[in-house]
Amino acid sequence: MSVVHVDAQGGAYPIHIAAGRLAQLADTVPADTSAIAIVTNPTVAALYLAPVQEALAAAGKPIHVIELPDGEAYKNWESLNLIFDALLGAHLDRKALIVALGGGVIGDMAGFAAACFMRGVRFVQVPTTLLAQVDSSVGGKTAINHPLGKNMVGAFYQPIAVEVDTEVLKTLPAREISAGLAEVIKYGMIYDLDFFDWCEEQVGPMRTLEQEQIVYAIRRSCEVKAEVVSQDERESGLRAILNFGHTFGHAIESGMGYGQWLHGEAVGCGMIMAAELSALVCGLPAQDVARIKALVQASGCPINPPQWPAERWLELMQVDKKNEGGQLRFVLLDKLGHAKVQAVAPDVVRQVLARFTTVEQE
Amino acid sequence: MSVVHVDAQGGAYPIHIAAGRLAQLADTVPADTSAIAIVTNPTVAALYLAPVQEALAAAGKPIHVIELPDGEAYKNWESLNLIFDALLGAHLDRKALIVALGGGVIGDMAGFAAACFMRGVRFVQVPTTLLAQVDSSVGGKTAINHPLGKNMVGAFYQPIAVEVDTEVLKTLPAREISAGLAEVIKYGMIYDLDFFDWCEEQVGPMRTLEQEQIVYAIRRSCEVKAEVVSQDERESGLRAILNFGHTFGHAIESGMGYGQWLHGEAVGCGMIMAAELSALVCGLPAQDVARIKALVQASGCPINPPQWPAERWLELMQVDKKNEGGQLRFVLLDKLGHAKVQAVAPDVVRQVLARFTTVEQE
Structure with a gap:
């Protein structure tokens, strides 16, 4: 045990x-x-x-x-x-x-x-x-x-x-396993590059619930989360990094109506969006964005967000608990395995949203 | 200040x-x-x-x-x-x-x-x-x-x-002043005999809101409460003594329908009942019961509880948060100025309730 x-x-x-x-x-x-x-x-x-x-x-x-x-x-x-x-x-x-x-x-x-x-x-x-x-x-x-x-x-x-x-876990639908894996791989992205590497290698066995891999994935996830939380229980600083992908993710969940996307699915997709934002705001290299996207996809989560006008996204993100004084705040990666929280101007968010728009909007 | x-x-x-x-x-x-x-x-x-x-x-x-x-x-x-x-x-x-x-x-x-x-x-x-x-x-x-x-x-x-x-306080109805004084005098009964003595002397000026007396009454009440609470924040032990009169009082409030009796009024009357119970269970002298009753009356609170059958009282007190494992627990005075929490058998409670019954019940 x-x-x-x-x-x-x-x-x-x-x-x-x-x-x-x-x-x-x-x-x-x-x-x-x-x-x-x-x-x-x-x-x-x-x-x-x-x-x-x-x-x-x-x-x-x-x-x-x-x-x-x-x-x-x-x-x-x-x-x-x-x-x-x-x-x-x-x-x-x-x-x-x-x-x-x-x-x-x-x-x-x-x-x-x-x-x-x-x-x-x-x-x-x-x-x-x-x-x-x-x-x-x-x-x-x-x-x-x-x-x-x-x-x-x-x-x-x-x-x-x-x-x-x-x-x-054996009675869980495959979709729920994928949604859970989104949070597992998140811990690698924000805090532990070695674990991210391990996840890239073991995403297959994790999805099929091989005992050794799934126990390790759960244990390491809980360890990282416990480590982060113990340093900041009330989410005034460090703890907020656990919300990587969640600002976009919550907007997806709430905009689609709770329960349409699984939380983990929304976070998985949200992490790809947050990775793009990280590239724009703090220079996360394009190949790391690509690795993040590939791992989210390999975990079985959706990678394409809903097609909403930018204003709809911004409105949905306005109520995020991380916001202060009306400013939008995001968890960003300054490198793979290290995250920080930063205010981002709406125009910069719009640029990133535009990258995910596949059809013309009026 | x-x-x-x-x-x-x-x-x-x-x-x-x-x-x-x-x-x-x-x-x-x-x-x-x-x-x-x-x-x-x-x-x-x-x-x-x-x-x-x-x-x-x-x-x-x-x-x-x-x-x-x-x-x-x-x-x-x-x-x-x-x-x-x-x-x-x-x-x-x-x-x-x-x-x-x-x-x-x-x-x-x-x-x-x-x-x-x-x-x-x-x-x-x-x-x-x-x-x-x-x-x-x-x-x-x-x-x-x-x-x-x-x-x-x-x-x-x-x-x-x-x-x-x-x-x-000057815009408060007199009834609300009396209800507040019930809690003020409670601090004397459960914790501070000197303050009880002081209240007996100053209950008149307190009711008419003389500045010196009312400021002291508020300050001393807050001090006693802060002292008790600091020793037991989560109400596992000592703090429960602050609920003197509240088991009966809550039954009155909830049985009459919230808002019919003011909380302090119900507690005032409940303290008289709890004093009688203290006399029966831990030998609080009759003259102290009389002093308590007289001070509650002098503060302007009602001293006669609703006339309910004993079973109604017991049912109403069954949900009290102090209870454990289905046993009724009460705050009792072993002497004036000192309280403790104790389980009391329903039959003993019935004896006390009978003392407050002024009409025959079927």
């Missing part, structure tokens, strides 16, 4: 990565837990709720199940309230343990509910998508979406443990 | 207490603030929005005003969402400053919105009720109500400053 130790302001916790980890979940239940609430969705429940319930039963606590509708479109107030309704309806108290069983949407909502319920109860992340395993499992970000922007309402809140079972 | 320094886990901050403090609000605006959002309600806005806007204008930042419906009944998701809608509609960013101008409901909601908006922006409390000045201004508790319980969804989140203007 691989273990990554995360040292966060709100508390340290382990990430356990292994095939068959689901069966060990009772180990993560603190002795003074009064009851367990599993938050999941129908898709994941059909596959893994029974084994998870069986594993948790060994802890000898009452178990409640809260099923939320499936999909990013439901990452909202209404779903969050379903959790509170269920927790309060079952008379759960401050010693309750929330188990988030699902992808990033479930993790974000169950985590935010844990942060807010009675002003904070403990929770365990059991991420069932590759994206959630390499991204949302580290960093303590929880949130819901608002009609005017993604992840606009949330909290920094740490789980007491993250339990990654690589076996569950 | 009186200043209380609060040293909280989430950051230290000052409480400034003075007549005319509203006019100095621009001093509290950090230099890097991008915009200010004043959250208030129509009642407070009619009296103080104009002077507050004028004072804040000196900081030279854009000012937005968000008015929420007035009253505890509106301390809910819908009102909270009005804040998020307004903040996002105005394109506010992470450097926004939220100013909570109002009583406890406004402070709780604006504070919780500040805690969640983009996962946390700065906020300043400008409490305009006595209750808010002596209670919610210290301790970092923010929350909204849920149909199944009060303050069930919230966060621990600290303001960057609390600005108490004693002048604003």
Whole structure:
């Protein structure tokens, strides 16, 4: 079993990565837990709720199940309230343990509910998508979406443990694996050139979920993210580099309607756009832009953004949380393996957008 | 000007207490603030929005005003969402400053919105009720109500400053002054016998808002609360003593429908009930129970609880956040000036409830 130790302001916790980890979940239940609430969705429940319930039963606590509708479109107030309704309806108290069983949407909502319920109860992340395993499992970000922007309402809140079972990836659609790989390769681009090189070589075995490669990819991703986050928990500086590709990516997600593109797909495509912007603004060499594009493509993510007028893009990016005082800010690569955050003038963004326009616009 | 320094886990901050403090609000605006959002309600806005806007204008930042419906009944998701809608509609960013101008409901909601908006922006409390000045201004508790319980969804989140203007108390209804005094005298009962003695002597001048007495009452209340909270920020132990009278009080508020009794009124009456329970469970002398009852009455709060069957009371108290594993827990006085938290069997609670029953029940 691989273990990554995360040292966060709100508390340290382990990430356990292994095939068959689901069966060990009772180990993560603190002795003074009064009851367990599993938050999941129908898709994941059909596959893994029974084994998870069986594993948790060994802890000898009452178990409640809260099923939320499936999909990013439901990452909202209404779903969050379903959790509170269920927790309060079952008379759960401050010693309750929330188990988030699902992808990033479930993790974000169950985590935010844990942060807010009675002003904070403990929770365990059991991420069932590759994206959630390499991204949302580290960093303590929880949130819901608002009609005017993604992840606009949330909290920094740490789980007491993250339990990654690589076996569950076998039931994921290939598209979801590719979306997860977009975040994996991102860590190489922004922070670790060696890992980027490794990803270029191993993208095939990663896509087919070879055990050795997928465990290493998850572990290294969590390590890089933990390293970056521990230096800047509240995203005032360094942490923002984790959002490489996300400014364009969020615009794609929100402009297309949440759930049309997978988050990782939007980020994959967004990284290509951010690489082009990096070339223009801080001289990232053309061959590195090409390597980034090739690796995104090899991971199976879309490489062509939606065809929108520049003003539509700019409007969508206006609500990004990185912005300050109305200025657009982007994560850029000054070289492959090193990122920084920088304000970029709208005209420069327009130039880059023009490179991705394949049809004439009025 | 009186200043209380609060040293909280989430950051230290000052409480400034003075007549005319509203006019100095621009001093509290950090230099890097991008915009200010004043959250208030129509009642407070009619009296103080104009002077507050004028004072804040000196900081030279854009000012937005968000008015929420007035009253505890509106301390809910819908009102909270009005804040998020307004903040996002105005394109506010992470450097926004939220100013909570109002009583406890406004402070709780604006504070919780500040805690969640983009996962946390700065906020300043400008409490305009006595209750808010002596209670919610210290301790970092923010929350909204849920149909199944009060303050069930919230966060621990600290303001960057609390600005108490004693002048604003002059426009408060006498009933609100009395409700605030319930919390003032509570600090004496649970923590500071000298202050209790002082309150017995000065309750008259406090009710008529004599400057010297009211400033001292606010300062000493904030000091006691800050001392208790600094020893136990997350309410695992000591901090719970601040809820003296609140288990019964919350039952009254929620059973009568939020907003029928003022929070302080319910707590005042609840303290008399908790004193009787203390007599029964830990031998608080009868003359101390009598002093408590007399001081609650002298402060102008109701002393007779609603006439409900015992089972109704027990059901209403079942959701209290202090409960663990289904057991009812109460704050009790083992002597005047010293409190502790203890589980109490339902039958013992029934005995105390019977003492407050003035009519026969079937």
